[in-house]
Amino acid sequence: MHNRTHKIENSDGLTPLPMRPASQVMQLERLGSFHQSRLSFMRTLVRRMVVENWQVSSSVFDLDEQGYGTVVYQIEAKYGTFSYVLFSHYLDPENRNDRVIADQWDLTMALCEGTVDTEQLDFLRHNVPKQEAGRVDSRVLVLSRANRSGRTFEYVINELASGRQPNVDVIAEVGYLYRTTAAYGSGKLGMADWEKVRTKHRDFGRPFAAEMFTCYMLRHFSMQQADYLAAQRAPKSAVSLHEDIKRYIGIGNSTGLGMAPFLINHPLLINQWIEMRETALATVVAASESGVDEATLARLDAATQRVIQHLGEIVTADERQNNANLILREELQLLHLWLEEQGAVLASNHYVWASLTQYAEQHWHIETQEVINTLLIELYPELVDGLEEQMGVDESHQITPEMPVAELLEIIEDKYEWALAIDFSKHESMGTFWYRSQEKMEPRLGQTNIDMGMEKEMPLAVGRRVRECYDQIDSYNQARGQQNVAHFIMQNPTYSGIVARIQTMAQSHYGDIRENLVHADVLPIHLLRCKLSFFGVSKFDPRSRLWVRNTMFQGAPLISDFGKPFVDDWHFPIKPVLTFR
Secondary structure (H helix, E strand, O other), X not given: OOOEEEEEEEOOEEEEEEEXXXXXXXXXXXXXOOOOOOOOHHHHHHHHHHHHOOEEEEEEEEEOOOOOEEEEEEEEOOOOEEEEEEEXXXXXXXXXXXXXXXXXXXXXXXXXEOOOOHHHHHHHHHHHHHHHHOOOOOOEEEEEEEEEOOOOHHHHHHHHHOOOOOOHHHHHHHOEEEEEEEEEOOOHHHOOOHHHHHHHOHHHOOOOHHHHHHHHHHHHHHHHHHHHHHHHHOOOOOOOOOHHHHHXXXXXXXXXXHHHHHHHHOHHHHHHHHHHHHHHHHHHHHHHHHOOOHHHHHHHHXXXXXXXXXXXXXXXXXXXXXXXXXXXXXXXXXXXXXXXXXXXXXXXXXXXXXXXXXXXXXXOOHHHHHHXXXXXXXXXXXXXXXXXXXXXXXXXXXOOOOOEHHHHHHHHHHHOHHHHOOOOOOHHHHOEEEEEOOOOOOEEEEEOOOOOOHHHOOOOOHHHHHHHHHHHHHHHHHHOOOOEHHHHHHHOHXXXXXXXXXXXXXXXXXXXXXXXXXXXXXXXXXXXXXHHHHHOOEEEEXXXXXXXXXXXXXXOOOHHHOOOOOOOOOOOOOOOOXXXX
8 A cells, every 4th residue: 555644733743644545535436435433414413412402392292093193303402402302193004105206294394493383383384394395494403304114113112012122133124114215414405504504503514413413313203203102002911112122223315416416516625524534543553553452453353243243234225335245244254364364463463554554455345444444543532532523624616727738737647537437438438327307307327429408407417528629628738838717718708617716726735536427337325335434324225326225323322311421323324132032
């Protein structure tokens, strides 16, 4: 591995750390092998809620015996008061659809600032169930919806009504009672924009914190509703869900192509996320220079065994994912043996984690390498958790007009050599195009010269745009030497956007994904996996190369755990072992 050093602010001042190069990190397959870490947004949100002891109460809990009606939760966070408004509806099974084209759901929800009065509640009741077809105002931070799981919802309620706890093995096959199909924020449909949320509501001032909280509260309601319905059906025999089972229940999520353009259109933000993750990794590798004690080795070994069990409990019909999980489990078993063999040596060895990461790169698959990196970061909360405050950045691309054109050419050759290496004259290099569907304005993939809509192509082919820009600048420079970027843009205004991106991203360490995103065989699921890893999801279940199911908040603390002593170790959740049935 070719390391480069880059100075960052560390606990002992400015320390040069060996950061992995972008040529290694920003490959699509590696990005698609990321797992959640301590810096993922669900993890940082839960730490904040537990430590700050947010208070959550039901100001309205108006459900009928079928579980339909209105619920309003009031949240007293550290800096402000919020309301979580939820509407539970009857949904004809024939109309239950997780796709974005759906227009009816079992639940619809809104996270609002402050308390909600009767007038506002009526307004929300009229608009929230309509989702995109409705309109809300800037008092709303997030809009979301969810559907019941056909396999677990009724099963869990029937078991509780019969006086029994549900079988954990049955729950493990799905992992949730409800799944959400979208969480809209940042100004969509009239909601508060990100600038307002970031500056006015410090509790949700980190990226996607409000959206993650909306899903967390859905999880809370799902279990509260299950207990309620069981008691309605059998008041004398019903029992409540065991707390260990509650912690194991998460929220399902389906993510499709709609998420993919975000990574392309926010390269500064993605650069920041990845740089903080890489900084965390480099920090813990550097921390092992003085050796690693046996207790830390034992913690890594125990975490490895847990991941092996977690992977064995994932149920997916996707053959590729099953095979990847199998290989990952086998290689983590080899890690277990390696730790045993190296234990005595490692305890007194310098650069111990560097030895491990280097060994992994030489012997194991990319996903195994990234799981190991995640586990190493997990070992040192005191060194990495402070980075969570640096996960945000303003996405602003600026042209530097006075830069000589010759200098811009050199920047492209240095920073975008990966794009210049792609032969776009080959048909497969231009085999795909991205567009938005007319019906729902959702991103779609089309086959070049086969599918309609190429004239509506979205500008996501960064590598191709860089190549075209480079060729145009090179010709311009040869014809008119000594000119600057301002002159070039005046003559070629259509290139202003890509020039601004190139000049801006040249100052970053990561950012642009080093892949041809319009290749015939492109796998968008890697883009989804990358973004979802920063959200903090687990249990990836691909349904095609275009969308993936996953589980959110599985294993996370409950609201009843807030304010209590807390060890943040709910990553890679495994089935609880109950001493009764």
